[in-house]
Amino acid sequence: MLDHLGDVRAFVRVADDQSFTLAAERLGLSRSAVGKCVARLEDNMATRLIHRTTRSVSLTEEGQLFYEHAIRILSEVDDAEFALAQRHQAPRGRLRIDVPIALGRLHILPVLQRFLNRWPEVEAEVSFSDEYRDIVGDGIDVAVRIGGPTDSRLVRRVLASHRLITCAAPEYLKRRGTPRTIDELTRHDRIGFKHAGGPVPWHYRVGGGDRDVGVQGNLRLGNTEAIRDACLAGTGLAQLGAFLVGRDIREGRLVPLLEEFERDEPPVCVVYPTRKHVSPKVRLFIEAIRAEWAAGAPWA
Structure with a gap:
Protein backbone atom coordinates (compact mmCIF):
# COMPACT_ATOMS: atom_id res chain seq x y z
CA MET A 1 0.00 0.00 0.00
CA HIS A 88 -11.86 27.32 -11.80
CA GLN A 89 -10.07 29.28 -14.52
CA ALA A 90 -12.08 31.81 -16.53
CA PRO A 91 -11.82 31.36 -20.31
CA ARG A 92 -9.89 34.02 -22.17
CA GLY A 93 -8.13 34.65 -25.45
CA ARG A 94 -9.03 34.04 -29.07
CA LEU A 95 -11.47 31.21 -29.85
CA ARG A 96 -11.36 30.16 -33.51
CA ILE A 97 -14.55 28.42 -34.61
CA ASP A 98 -15.58 26.88 -37.94
CA VAL A 99 -19.27 26.25 -38.65
CA PRO A 100 -21.53 25.32 -41.60
CA ILE A 101 -23.01 28.41 -43.21
CA ALA A 102 -26.74 28.09 -42.51
CA LEU A 103 -26.54 25.97 -39.36
CA GLY A 104 -23.88 28.26 -37.95
CA ARG A 105 -25.75 31.49 -38.62
CA LEU A 106 -29.12 30.24 -37.40
CA HIS A 107 -28.23 28.07 -34.42
CA ILE A 108 -24.57 28.42 -33.36
CA LEU A 109 -24.18 32.20 -33.46
CA PRO A 110 -26.99 32.82 -30.92
CA VAL A 111 -25.27 30.43 -28.49
CA LEU A 112 -21.91 32.10 -29.15
CA GLN A 113 -23.30 35.57 -28.52
CA ARG A 114 -24.63 34.53 -25.13
CA PHE A 115 -21.33 32.78 -24.38
CA LEU A 116 -19.38 35.98 -25.15
CA ASN A 117 -21.70 38.02 -22.96
CA ARG A 118 -20.92 35.68 -20.10
CA TRP A 119 -17.17 35.46 -20.79
CA PRO A 120 -16.09 38.91 -22.06
CA GLU A 121 -12.38 38.03 -22.06
CA VAL A 122 -12.93 35.59 -24.94
CA GLU A 123 -12.50 36.93 -28.47
CA ALA A 124 -14.27 34.76 -31.05
CA GLU A 125 -13.24 34.43 -34.69
CA VAL A 126 -15.81 32.50 -36.74
CA SER A 127 -15.42 31.12 -40.25
CA PHE A 128 -18.45 29.90 -42.22
CA SER A 129 -17.96 27.06 -44.67
CA ASP A 130 -19.81 23.98 -45.87
CA GLU A 131 -16.45 22.35 -46.65
CA TYR A 132 -14.71 20.03 -44.22
CA ARG A 133 -11.68 22.13 -43.35
CA ASP A 134 -8.46 20.76 -41.90
CA ILE A 135 -9.05 22.25 -38.48
CA VAL A 136 -5.71 21.03 -37.14
CA GLY A 137 -3.73 22.44 -40.05
CA ASP A 138 -5.76 25.66 -40.08
CA GLY A 139 -5.45 26.24 -36.36
CA ILE A 140 -9.18 25.96 -35.62
CA ASP A 141 -10.02 25.43 -31.94
CA VAL A 142 -13.43 23.87 -32.43
CA ALA A 143 -15.78 23.16 -35.34
CA VAL A 144 -19.40 22.14 -35.77
CA ARG A 145 -19.98 19.64 -38.54
CA ILE A 146 -22.76 17.62 -40.13
CA GLY A 147 -21.19 14.23 -40.70
CA GLY A 148 -17.77 14.41 -42.28
CA PRO A 149 -14.79 12.05 -42.49
CA THR A 150 -13.32 10.39 -39.43
CA ASP A 151 -9.98 11.77 -38.30
CA SER A 152 -7.86 10.24 -35.54
CA ARG A 153 -6.54 13.72 -34.73
CA LEU A 154 -10.00 14.93 -33.71
CA VAL A 155 -12.38 14.33 -30.82
CA ARG A 156 -15.98 14.12 -32.04
CA ARG A 157 -19.03 14.61 -29.80
CA VAL A 158 -22.61 14.32 -31.03
CA LEU A 159 -24.77 17.40 -30.45
CA ALA A 160 -28.03 16.58 -32.25
CA SER A 161 -29.61 14.37 -34.86
CA HIS A 162 -29.90 15.55 -38.45
CA ARG A 163 -32.75 15.09 -40.94
CA LEU A 164 -33.06 15.94 -44.61
CA ILE A 165 -36.66 16.92 -45.38
CA THR A 166 -38.20 17.06 -48.83
CA CYS A 167 -40.68 19.93 -48.75
CA ALA A 168 -42.69 22.46 -50.75
CA ALA A 169 -44.85 25.51 -50.20
CA PRO A 170 -48.62 24.90 -49.91
CA GLU A 171 -49.18 27.19 -52.91
CA TYR A 172 -46.90 25.04 -55.10
CA LEU A 173 -48.64 21.80 -54.04
CA LYS A 174 -52.04 23.32 -54.70
CA ARG A 175 -50.89 24.21 -58.21
CA ARG A 176 -48.88 21.07 -59.08
CA GLY A 177 -50.10 18.32 -56.76
CA THR A 178 -48.34 16.31 -54.06
CA PRO A 179 -45.81 13.57 -54.93
CA ARG A 180 -46.51 10.28 -53.15
CA THR A 181 -43.57 8.21 -54.39
CA ILE A 182 -39.93 8.83 -55.27
CA ASP A 183 -40.62 8.23 -58.96
CA GLU A 184 -43.24 10.99 -58.99
CA LEU A 185 -40.52 13.54 -58.26
CA THR A 186 -39.69 13.63 -61.98
CA ARG A 187 -43.02 15.35 -62.63
CA HIS A 188 -42.14 18.28 -60.40
CA ASP A 189 -39.91 21.33 -60.45
CA ARG A 190 -37.01 20.70 -58.09
CA ILE A 191 -34.57 23.26 -56.76
CA GLY A 192 -31.07 21.82 -56.84
CA PHE A 193 -28.11 22.45 -54.57
CA LYS A 194 -24.75 22.92 -56.26
CA HIS A 195 -21.83 22.14 -53.99
CA ALA A 196 -18.13 21.38 -54.53
CA GLY A 197 -18.49 21.94 -58.25
CA GLY A 198 -21.45 19.65 -58.89
CA PRO A 199 -25.13 18.98 -58.14
CA VAL A 200 -25.98 17.24 -54.86
CA PRO A 201 -28.46 14.35 -55.20
CA TRP A 202 -31.41 13.92 -52.90
CA HIS A 203 -31.16 11.06 -50.40
CA TYR A 204 -33.82 8.49 -49.56
CA ARG A 205 -34.31 5.07 -48.00
CA VAL A 206 -36.29 2.74 -50.25
CA GLY A 207 -36.92 -0.98 -49.69
CA GLY A 208 -34.26 -1.26 -47.01
CA GLY A 209 -31.54 0.38 -49.13
CA ASP A 210 -30.26 3.88 -49.78
CA ARG A 211 -31.31 5.58 -53.00
CA ASP A 212 -29.83 8.80 -54.39
CA VAL A 213 -31.98 10.74 -56.83
CA GLY A 214 -30.44 13.19 -59.26
CA VAL A 215 -32.06 16.62 -59.28
CA GLN A 216 -33.16 17.90 -62.67
CA GLY A 217 -34.61 21.38 -62.87
CA ASN A 218 -34.11 24.85 -64.21
CA LEU A 219 -32.77 26.28 -60.93
CA ARG A 220 -29.65 25.29 -59.03
CA LEU A 221 -28.33 27.38 -56.18
CA GLY A 222 -25.11 27.27 -54.22
CA ASN A 223 -26.61 28.41 -50.93
CA THR A 224 -29.12 26.45 -48.88
CA GLU A 225 -30.80 29.53 -47.44
CA ALA A 226 -31.42 30.78 -50.99
CA ILE A 227 -32.96 27.38 -51.80
CA ARG A 228 -35.26 27.77 -48.79
CA ASP A 229 -36.31 31.22 -49.98
CA ALA A 230 -37.09 29.88 -53.46
CA CYS A 231 -39.04 26.99 -51.98
CA LEU A 232 -41.08 29.35 -49.78
CA ALA A 233 -41.84 31.41 -52.89
CA GLY A 234 -43.40 28.36 -54.55
CA THR A 235 -40.65 27.83 -57.13
CA GLY A 236 -40.50 24.06 -56.59
CA LEU A 237 -39.63 21.19 -54.28
CA ALA A 238 -36.48 21.23 -52.15
CA GLN A 239 -34.63 18.86 -49.86
CA LEU A 240 -33.15 20.72 -46.91
CA GLY A 241 -31.95 20.13 -43.38
CA ALA A 242 -34.48 20.22 -40.57
CA PHE A 243 -32.32 22.87 -38.90
CA LEU A 244 -33.18 25.17 -41.82
CA VAL A 245 -36.86 24.42 -42.48
CA GLY A 246 -38.13 22.97 -39.19
CA ARG A 247 -39.74 26.21 -38.08
CA ASP A 248 -41.29 26.83 -41.52
CA ILE A 249 -42.88 23.39 -41.35
CA ARG A 250 -44.17 23.88 -37.79
CA GLU A 251 -45.74 27.21 -38.77
CA GLY A 252 -47.26 25.90 -42.01
CA ARG A 253 -45.16 27.82 -44.53
CA LEU A 254 -43.75 24.56 -45.89
CA VAL A 255 -45.18 21.04 -46.10
CA PRO A 256 -42.98 17.94 -45.55
CA LEU A 257 -43.16 15.29 -48.27
CA LEU A 258 -42.17 11.62 -48.61
CA GLU A 259 -41.36 11.35 -44.91
CA GLU A 260 -41.64 7.58 -44.98
CA PHE A 261 -38.60 7.51 -47.29
CA GLU A 262 -36.31 9.61 -45.08
CA ARG A 263 -33.05 7.89 -44.25
CA ASP A 264 -30.80 8.19 -41.22
CA GLU A 265 -28.29 10.98 -41.73
CA PRO A 266 -24.98 11.62 -39.96
CA PRO A 267 -25.55 13.72 -36.83
CA VAL A 268 -24.52 17.27 -36.02
CA CYS A 269 -21.24 17.03 -34.11
CA VAL A 270 -18.72 19.26 -32.44
CA VAL A 271 -15.11 18.36 -33.20
CA TYR A 272 -11.85 19.65 -31.78
CA PRO A 273 -8.19 18.62 -31.96
CA THR A 274 -7.10 15.80 -29.69
CA ARG A 275 -5.10 17.30 -26.87
CA LYS A 276 -4.11 16.12 -23.43
CA HIS A 277 -5.70 19.22 -21.95
CA VAL A 278 -8.67 21.06 -23.48
CA SER A 279 -8.56 24.81 -22.85
CA PRO A 280 -11.33 26.38 -20.74
CA LYS A 281 -12.60 28.46 -23.69
CA VAL A 282 -13.13 25.33 -25.83
CA ARG A 283 -14.56 23.21 -23.03
CA LEU A 284 -16.99 25.88 -21.84
CA PHE A 285 -18.15 26.76 -25.36
CA ILE A 286 -18.96 23.10 -26.04
CA GLU A 287 -20.72 22.89 -22.69
CA ALA A 288 -22.74 26.01 -23.59
CA ILE A 289 -24.05 24.40 -26.79
CA ARG A 290 -24.85 21.11 -25.09
CA ALA A 291 -26.63 22.89 -22.22
CA GLU A 292 -28.83 24.95 -24.54
CA TRP A 293 -29.65 21.89 -26.64
CA ALA A 294 -30.08 19.49 -23.70
CA ALA A 295 -33.86 19.35 -24.13
CA GLY A 296 -33.50 18.89 -27.90
CA ALA A 297 -32.06 20.81 -30.82
CA PRO A 298 -33.82 24.16 -31.41
CA TRP A 299 -35.17 22.96 -34.76
CA ALA A 300 -36.55 19.66 -33.44
Whole structure:
Protein backbone atom coordinates (compact mmCIF):
# COMPACT_ATOMS: atom_id res chain seq x y z
CA MET A 1 0.00 0.00 0.00
CA LEU A 2 1.34 3.42 -0.94
CA ASP A 3 1.02 5.83 1.95
CA HIS A 4 2.80 8.78 0.37
CA LEU A 5 2.49 9.90 -3.24
CA GLY A 6 5.57 12.03 -2.61
CA ASP A 7 7.60 8.84 -2.18
CA VAL A 8 6.52 7.72 -5.63
CA ARG A 9 7.52 11.07 -7.11
CA ALA A 10 10.93 10.85 -5.44
CA PHE A 11 11.44 7.33 -6.79
CA VAL A 12 10.54 8.37 -10.35
CA ARG A 13 12.83 11.39 -10.13
CA VAL A 14 15.74 9.22 -8.97
CA ALA A 15 15.06 6.70 -11.74
CA ASP A 16 14.94 9.45 -14.39
CA ASP A 17 18.10 11.20 -13.17
CA GLN A 18 19.90 7.99 -12.15
CA SER A 19 21.16 9.96 -9.19
CA PHE A 20 19.93 10.71 -5.68
CA THR A 21 21.86 13.99 -5.67
CA LEU A 22 20.34 15.32 -8.92
CA ALA A 23 16.88 14.14 -7.90
CA ALA A 24 17.20 15.96 -4.59
CA GLU A 25 18.21 19.20 -6.35
CA ARG A 26 15.25 19.01 -8.75
CA LEU A 27 12.78 18.22 -5.97
CA GLY A 28 14.16 20.87 -3.62
CA LEU A 29 14.90 18.28 -0.94
CA SER A 30 18.02 17.03 0.81
CA ARG A 31 19.72 13.91 -0.51
CA SER A 32 18.93 12.08 2.73
CA ALA A 33 15.24 13.01 2.47
CA VAL A 34 15.05 11.54 -1.03
CA GLY A 35 16.84 8.43 0.19
CA LYS A 36 14.30 8.04 2.99
CA CYS A 37 11.43 8.40 0.49
CA VAL A 38 12.78 5.59 -1.66
CA ALA A 39 13.60 3.40 1.35
CA ARG A 40 10.08 3.89 2.73
CA LEU A 41 8.61 2.98 -0.64
CA GLU A 42 10.71 -0.19 -0.79
CA ASP A 43 9.59 -1.12 2.72
CA ASN A 44 5.96 -0.66 1.76
CA MET A 45 6.46 -2.70 -1.41
CA ALA A 46 8.52 -5.32 0.44
CA THR A 47 11.01 -5.40 -2.44
CA ARG A 48 14.15 -3.62 -3.59
CA LEU A 49 13.46 -1.17 -6.41
CA ILE A 50 16.89 0.43 -6.90
CA HIS A 51 20.43 -0.90 -7.05
CA ARG A 52 22.73 1.53 -5.26
CA THR A 53 26.49 1.70 -5.57
CA THR A 54 28.93 4.48 -4.83
CA ARG A 55 29.08 5.30 -8.53
CA SER A 56 25.68 4.49 -10.05
CA VAL A 57 21.98 4.07 -9.50
CA SER A 58 19.92 1.62 -11.54
CA LEU A 59 16.53 -0.04 -11.33
CA THR A 60 16.02 -3.63 -10.37
CA GLU A 61 13.69 -5.75 -12.49
CA GLU A 62 10.92 -5.07 -9.99
CA GLY A 63 11.88 -1.41 -9.94
CA GLN A 64 11.53 -1.16 -13.74
CA LEU A 65 8.08 -2.74 -13.58
CA PHE A 66 6.99 -0.39 -10.80
CA TYR A 67 8.47 2.63 -12.62
CA GLU A 68 6.34 1.98 -15.71
CA HIS A 69 3.19 1.97 -13.61
CA ALA A 70 4.32 4.87 -11.44
CA ILE A 71 4.80 7.29 -14.31
CA ARG A 72 1.27 6.53 -15.51
CA ILE A 73 -0.10 7.06 -12.01
CA LEU A 74 1.67 10.39 -11.66
CA SER A 75 0.51 11.46 -15.11
CA GLU A 76 -3.10 10.71 -14.17
CA VAL A 77 -2.72 12.65 -10.92
CA ASP A 78 -1.24 15.60 -12.78
CA ASP A 79 -4.09 15.47 -15.31
CA ALA A 80 -6.67 15.42 -12.53
CA GLU A 81 -5.06 18.40 -10.80
CA PHE A 82 -4.89 20.28 -14.09
CA ALA A 83 -8.53 19.51 -14.90
CA LEU A 84 -9.69 20.79 -11.51
CA ALA A 85 -7.59 23.93 -11.86
CA GLN A 86 -9.02 24.55 -15.34
CA ARG A 87 -12.56 24.35 -14.02
CA HIS A 88 -11.86 27.32 -11.80
CA GLN A 89 -10.07 29.28 -14.52
CA ALA A 90 -12.08 31.81 -16.53
CA PRO A 91 -11.82 31.36 -20.31
CA ARG A 92 -9.89 34.02 -22.17
CA GLY A 93 -8.13 34.65 -25.45
CA ARG A 94 -9.03 34.04 -29.07
CA LEU A 95 -11.47 31.21 -29.85
CA ARG A 96 -11.36 30.16 -33.51
CA ILE A 97 -14.55 28.42 -34.61
CA ASP A 98 -15.58 26.88 -37.94
CA VAL A 99 -19.27 26.25 -38.65
CA PRO A 100 -21.53 25.32 -41.60
CA ILE A 101 -23.01 28.41 -43.21
CA ALA A 102 -26.74 28.09 -42.51
CA LEU A 103 -26.54 25.97 -39.36
CA GLY A 104 -23.88 28.26 -37.95
CA ARG A 105 -25.75 31.49 -38.62
CA LEU A 106 -29.12 30.24 -37.40
CA HIS A 107 -28.23 28.07 -34.42
CA ILE A 108 -24.57 28.42 -33.36
CA LEU A 109 -24.18 32.20 -33.46
CA PRO A 110 -26.99 32.82 -30.92
CA VAL A 111 -25.27 30.43 -28.49
CA LEU A 112 -21.91 32.10 -29.15
CA GLN A 113 -23.30 35.57 -28.52
CA ARG A 114 -24.63 34.53 -25.13
CA PHE A 115 -21.33 32.78 -24.38
CA LEU A 116 -19.38 35.98 -25.15
CA ASN A 117 -21.70 38.02 -22.96
CA ARG A 118 -20.92 35.68 -20.10
CA TRP A 119 -17.17 35.46 -20.79
CA PRO A 120 -16.09 38.91 -22.06
CA GLU A 121 -12.38 38.03 -22.06
CA VAL A 122 -12.93 35.59 -24.94
CA GLU A 123 -12.50 36.93 -28.47
CA ALA A 124 -14.27 34.76 -31.05
CA GLU A 125 -13.24 34.43 -34.69
CA VAL A 126 -15.81 32.50 -36.74
CA SER A 127 -15.42 31.12 -40.25
CA PHE A 128 -18.45 29.90 -42.22
CA SER A 129 -17.96 27.06 -44.67
CA ASP A 130 -19.81 23.98 -45.87
CA GLU A 131 -16.45 22.35 -46.65
CA TYR A 132 -14.71 20.03 -44.22
CA ARG A 133 -11.68 22.13 -43.35
CA ASP A 134 -8.46 20.76 -41.90
CA ILE A 135 -9.05 22.25 -38.48
CA VAL A 136 -5.71 21.03 -37.14
CA GLY A 137 -3.73 22.44 -40.05
CA ASP A 138 -5.76 25.66 -40.08
CA GLY A 139 -5.45 26.24 -36.36
CA ILE A 140 -9.18 25.96 -35.62
CA ASP A 141 -10.02 25.43 -31.94
CA VAL A 142 -13.43 23.87 -32.43
CA ALA A 143 -15.78 23.16 -35.34
CA VAL A 144 -19.40 22.14 -35.77
CA ARG A 145 -19.98 19.64 -38.54
CA ILE A 146 -22.76 17.62 -40.13
CA GLY A 147 -21.19 14.23 -40.70
CA GLY A 148 -17.77 14.41 -42.28
CA PRO A 149 -14.79 12.05 -42.49
CA THR A 150 -13.32 10.39 -39.43
CA ASP A 151 -9.98 11.77 -38.30
CA SER A 152 -7.86 10.24 -35.54
CA ARG A 153 -6.54 13.72 -34.73
CA LEU A 154 -10.00 14.93 -33.71
CA VAL A 155 -12.38 14.33 -30.82
CA ARG A 156 -15.98 14.12 -32.04
CA ARG A 157 -19.03 14.61 -29.80
CA VAL A 158 -22.61 14.32 -31.03
CA LEU A 159 -24.77 17.40 -30.45
CA ALA A 160 -28.03 16.58 -32.25
CA SER A 161 -29.61 14.37 -34.86
CA HIS A 162 -29.90 15.55 -38.45
CA ARG A 163 -32.75 15.09 -40.94
CA LEU A 164 -33.06 15.94 -44.61
CA ILE A 165 -36.66 16.92 -45.38
CA THR A 166 -38.20 17.06 -48.83
CA CYS A 167 -40.68 19.93 -48.75
CA ALA A 168 -42.69 22.46 -50.75
CA ALA A 169 -44.85 25.51 -50.20
CA PRO A 170 -48.62 24.90 -49.91
CA GLU A 171 -49.18 27.19 -52.91
CA TYR A 172 -46.90 25.04 -55.10
CA LEU A 173 -48.64 21.80 -54.04
CA LYS A 174 -52.04 23.32 -54.70
CA ARG A 175 -50.89 24.21 -58.21
CA ARG A 176 -48.88 21.07 -59.08
CA GLY A 177 -50.10 18.32 -56.76
CA THR A 178 -48.34 16.31 -54.06
CA PRO A 179 -45.81 13.57 -54.93
CA ARG A 180 -46.51 10.28 -53.15
CA THR A 181 -43.57 8.21 -54.39
CA ILE A 182 -39.93 8.83 -55.27
CA ASP A 183 -40.62 8.23 -58.96
CA GLU A 184 -43.24 10.99 -58.99
CA LEU A 185 -40.52 13.54 -58.26
CA THR A 186 -39.69 13.63 -61.98
CA ARG A 187 -43.02 15.35 -62.63
CA HIS A 188 -42.14 18.28 -60.40
CA ASP A 189 -39.91 21.33 -60.45
CA ARG A 190 -37.01 20.70 -58.09
CA ILE A 191 -34.57 23.26 -56.76
CA GLY A 192 -31.07 21.82 -56.84
CA PHE A 193 -28.11 22.45 -54.57
CA LYS A 194 -24.75 22.92 -56.26
CA HIS A 195 -21.83 22.14 -53.99
CA ALA A 196 -18.13 21.38 -54.53
CA GLY A 197 -18.49 21.94 -58.25
CA GLY A 198 -21.45 19.65 -58.89
CA PRO A 199 -25.13 18.98 -58.14
CA VAL A 200 -25.98 17.24 -54.86
CA PRO A 201 -28.46 14.35 -55.20
CA TRP A 202 -31.41 13.92 -52.90
CA HIS A 203 -31.16 11.06 -50.40
CA TYR A 204 -33.82 8.49 -49.56
CA ARG A 205 -34.31 5.07 -48.00
CA VAL A 206 -36.29 2.74 -50.25
CA GLY A 207 -36.92 -0.98 -49.69
CA GLY A 208 -34.26 -1.26 -47.01
CA GLY A 209 -31.54 0.38 -49.13
CA ASP A 210 -30.26 3.88 -49.78
CA ARG A 211 -31.31 5.58 -53.00
CA ASP A 212 -29.83 8.80 -54.39
CA VAL A 213 -31.98 10.74 -56.83
CA GLY A 214 -30.44 13.19 -59.26
CA VAL A 215 -32.06 16.62 -59.28
CA GLN A 216 -33.16 17.90 -62.67
CA GLY A 217 -34.61 21.38 -62.87
CA ASN A 218 -34.11 24.85 -64.21
CA LEU A 219 -32.77 26.28 -60.93
CA ARG A 220 -29.65 25.29 -59.03
CA LEU A 221 -28.33 27.38 -56.18
CA GLY A 222 -25.11 27.27 -54.22
CA ASN A 223 -26.61 28.41 -50.93
CA THR A 224 -29.12 26.45 -48.88
CA GLU A 225 -30.80 29.53 -47.44
CA ALA A 226 -31.42 30.78 -50.99
CA ILE A 227 -32.96 27.38 -51.80
CA ARG A 228 -35.26 27.77 -48.79
CA ASP A 229 -36.31 31.22 -49.98
CA ALA A 230 -37.09 29.88 -53.46
CA CYS A 231 -39.04 26.99 -51.98
CA LEU A 232 -41.08 29.35 -49.78
CA ALA A 233 -41.84 31.41 -52.89
CA GLY A 234 -43.40 28.36 -54.55
CA THR A 235 -40.65 27.83 -57.13
CA GLY A 236 -40.50 24.06 -56.59
CA LEU A 237 -39.63 21.19 -54.28
CA ALA A 238 -36.48 21.23 -52.15
CA GLN A 239 -34.63 18.86 -49.86
CA LEU A 240 -33.15 20.72 -46.91
CA GLY A 241 -31.95 20.13 -43.38
CA ALA A 242 -34.48 20.22 -40.57
CA PHE A 243 -32.32 22.87 -38.90
CA LEU A 244 -33.18 25.17 -41.82
CA VAL A 245 -36.86 24.42 -42.48
CA GLY A 246 -38.13 22.97 -39.19
CA ARG A 247 -39.74 26.21 -38.08
CA ASP A 248 -41.29 26.83 -41.52
CA ILE A 249 -42.88 23.39 -41.35
CA ARG A 250 -44.17 23.88 -37.79
CA GLU A 251 -45.74 27.21 -38.77
CA GLY A 252 -47.26 25.90 -42.01
CA ARG A 253 -45.16 27.82 -44.53
CA LEU A 254 -43.75 24.56 -45.89
CA VAL A 255 -45.18 21.04 -46.10
CA PRO A 256 -42.98 17.94 -45.55
CA LEU A 257 -43.16 15.29 -48.27
CA LEU A 258 -42.17 11.62 -48.61
CA GLU A 259 -41.36 11.35 -44.91
CA GLU A 260 -41.64 7.58 -44.98
CA PHE A 261 -38.60 7.51 -47.29
CA GLU A 262 -36.31 9.61 -45.08
CA ARG A 263 -33.05 7.89 -44.25
CA ASP A 264 -30.80 8.19 -41.22
CA GLU A 265 -28.29 10.98 -41.73
CA PRO A 266 -24.98 11.62 -39.96
CA PRO A 267 -25.55 13.72 -36.83
CA VAL A 268 -24.52 17.27 -36.02
CA CYS A 269 -21.24 17.03 -34.11
CA VAL A 270 -18.72 19.26 -32.44
CA VAL A 271 -15.11 18.36 -33.20
CA TYR A 272 -11.85 19.65 -31.78
CA PRO A 273 -8.19 18.62 -31.96
CA THR A 274 -7.10 15.80 -29.69
CA ARG A 275 -5.10 17.30 -26.87
CA LYS A 276 -4.11 16.12 -23.43
CA HIS A 277 -5.70 19.22 -21.95
CA VAL A 278 -8.67 21.06 -23.48
CA SER A 279 -8.56 24.81 -22.85
CA PRO A 280 -11.33 26.38 -20.74
CA LYS A 281 -12.60 28.46 -23.69
CA VAL A 282 -13.13 25.33 -25.83
CA ARG A 283 -14.56 23.21 -23.03
CA LEU A 284 -16.99 25.88 -21.84
CA PHE A 285 -18.15 26.76 -25.36
CA ILE A 286 -18.96 23.10 -26.04
CA GLU A 287 -20.72 22.89 -22.69
CA ALA A 288 -22.74 26.01 -23.59
CA ILE A 289 -24.05 24.40 -26.79
CA ARG A 290 -24.85 21.11 -25.09
CA ALA A 291 -26.63 22.89 -22.22
CA GLU A 292 -28.83 24.95 -24.54
CA TRP A 293 -29.65 21.89 -26.64
CA ALA A 294 -30.08 19.49 -23.70
CA ALA A 295 -33.86 19.35 -24.13
CA GLY A 296 -33.50 18.89 -27.90
CA ALA A 297 -32.06 20.81 -30.82
CA PRO A 298 -33.82 24.16 -31.41
CA TRP A 299 -35.17 22.96 -34.76
CA ALA A 300 -36.55 19.66 -33.44
